[in-house]
Each structure stands twice: as C-alpha cells, then as structure tokens.
Amino acid sequence: MAHEDRTGIIAGRTPESAAMLADVKRAMAITANLNRLTFDDAEEIRALFSELIGKKVDDSFLLIPPFYTTGGADIRVGRNVFINQNCTFYDLGGLDIADDVLIGPNVSLITSDHPLEPSRRRAFTTAKPIVIERNVWIAAGATVIGGVTVGENSVVAAGSVVTKDVPPNTLVGGNPARPIRSIAE
Numbered sequence: 001m002a003h004e005d006r007t008g009i010i011a012g013r014t015p016e017s018a019a020m021l022a023d024v025k026r027a028m029a030i031t032a033n034l035n036r037l038t039f040d041d042a043e044e045i046r047a048l049f050s051e052l053i054g055k056k057v058d059d060s061f062l063l064i065p066p067f068y069t070t071g072g073a074d075i076r077v078g079r080n081v082f083i084n085q086n087c088t089f090y091d092l093g094g095l096d097i098a099d100d101v102l103i104g105p106n107v108s109l110i111t112s113d114h115p116l117e118p119s120r121r122r123a124f125t126t127a128k129p130i131v132i133e134r135n136v137w138i139a140a141g142a143t144v145i146g147g148v149t150v151g152e153n154s155v156v157a158a159g160s161v162v163t164k165d166v167p168p169n170t171l172v173g174g175n176p177a178r179p180i181r182s183i184a185e
Contacts, residue, residue: 007093007126007127007128007147008092008093008126008127008128009124009125009126009127010092010124010125010126010127011123011124012122012123012124012125017125020071020092020125023070023071023072023073024070024071026071026072027052027069027070027071027072030048030051030052030072031052031066031067031068031069031072033048034048034049034052034063034065034066034067035065035066035067036065037065038065039064042062045062045063045065046059046061046063049061049063049067052069052072052073052075053072053073053075053076053077054072054073055076057077057081058077058078058079058080058081060079060080060081061077061079061080061081062081062082062083063082063083064083064084064085065085066085066086067083067085067086067087067088067089068087068088068089069088069089069090069091070089070090070091070092070112071091071092072091073091074091074092074093074094074095074111075089075091075095075097076094076095076096076097077097077101078097078098078099078100078101078134079099079100080099080100080101081097081099081100081101081103082101082102082103083103083107084103084104084105084107084140085105085106086105086106087103087105087106087107087108087109088107088108088109088110089108089109090108090109090110090111090112091109091111092111092112092125092127093111093112093127093128093129093130093146093147094111094127094129094130095109095111095129095130095132096129096130096131096132097132098131098132098133098134098135098136098152099134099135100134100135101132101134101135101136101137101138102136102137102138103138104137104138104139104140104141104142104158105140105141106140106141107138107139107140107141107142107143107144108142108143108144109130109132109143109144110143110144110145110146111127111128111129111130111146112125112126112127112146113125113126113127113128113145113146114126126146127146128146128147129146129147130144130145130146130147130148130149130150131148131149131150132144132149132150133149133150133151133152133154133168134152134153135152135153136150136151136152136153136154136155136156137154137155137156138150138155138156139155139156139157139158139159139160140158140159141158141159142156142157142158142159142160142161142162142177143160143161143162144156144162145161145162145163148162148163148164148165148166149165149166150162150165150166151165151166151167151168151169151170152168152169153168153169153183154166154167154168154169154170154171154172154183155170155171155172155183156172156173156177157171157172157173157174157177157180158173159173159175160172160173160174160175160177161174161175161176161177162176162177163176163177164176164177166179167179169182169183169184170182170183171183
C-alpha cells in the first residue's frame with residue numbers, strides 16, 4: 001500500500017509480507033553466487049546483477065563484490081554506474097540510480113524502516129524510495145535513508161548519514177548530513 005508521501009507499508013503475517021520474504025530468499029541465493037566472483041569476473045557479475053534486478057544492466061556497469069540486498073527487483077541502475085565492494089541496498093521502497101553514479105565501499109542505501117513505538121515495531125515494515133540523480137558520488141561508508149533524493153552532480157562525504165534531500169551540485173557531510181558547500185564546474 002502506498003501513501004501520498006510515497007511511503008509503502010507491509011503488514012506482518014500477510015501475503016505481502018510472505019512475498020517480501022520470498023524476494024529476500026531469492027536475492028540471497030543470487031548474491032551468494034555473485035559474492036563468489038572477483039573483480040576479473042565483470043561480465044558474470046553483470047549477468048547475475050541483471051538477474052537480480054530483472055533487467056539487463058549496461059555493459060558499462062561495474063560492481064565489485066561482495067554486495068548485499070533484500071530483494072533486487074526494486075533496483076534500477078543507469079549507464080556507467082560503479083558500485084564498490086561491501087555495499088548494502090535495502091530496496092523495498094525502490095532504488096533509482098541514474099547514469100554516471102559512483103558508490104564507494106561500505107555504502108548503505110536503506111529504503112525500509114519500522115515504527116518507533118515498541119508495540120508496533122514488528123507489526124509492519126515501511127518503505128520509501130531513494131533517488132540518486134546523474135553524476136552523484138557517494139563516498140565510503142555513507143548511509144542514505146529512504147525518502148531521500150540526492151541531486152545531480154552532488155557528493156555525499158565519507159561516513160555521512162543522509163536523512164534529507166541533497167540539492168544538485170552540493171557537497172554534504174556529517175550525521176545527519178548537512179550542506180558543506182556548492183560544487184561548481
């Protein structure tokens with residue numbers, strides 16, 4: 001179920017949550033095979049990643065394993081995308097990665113969440129999309145939370161936690177990430 005703020009809600013013990021669990025199991029099987037590969041296996045990595053997301057990735061796509069995801073079917077990647085090793089993509093809410101994006105090692109893109117109230121925490125999962133626009137660089141160890149758009153040409157500094165939209169052409173850093181300065185060509 002989607003809401004006006006683009007939040008999806010999946011209640012526990014429902015056909016939707018069973019489908020989510022099936023997607024997780026499928027993704028774990030594919031990523032287990034992908035994570036056995038090395039940098040020199042780029043063609044096979046692209047083939048397995050294409051299977052994971054359900055559409056062929058461009059020949060310019062490069063990923064260095066290991067890689068982790070909760071589903072894969074809600075990931076969309078453009079041309080000339082580079083994903084460094086040990087990244088985690090929780091894509092339940094949808095994850096759109098545009099052309100020419102660089103994603104550093106140990107980056108987490110997390111679209112799913114749970115309610116804060118202890119009595120409701122296990123009752124359902126919420127999910128909001130993440131959009132990473134063209135020519136973005138997300139540096140090592142950064143985390144981007146669901147509901148965020150990272151604007152074109154922006155840079156997320158290493159170790160940052162992005163909880164709000166990043167304007168185009170902006171360097172952000174910190175926890176929570178805040179604008180540091182504009183990026184000019």
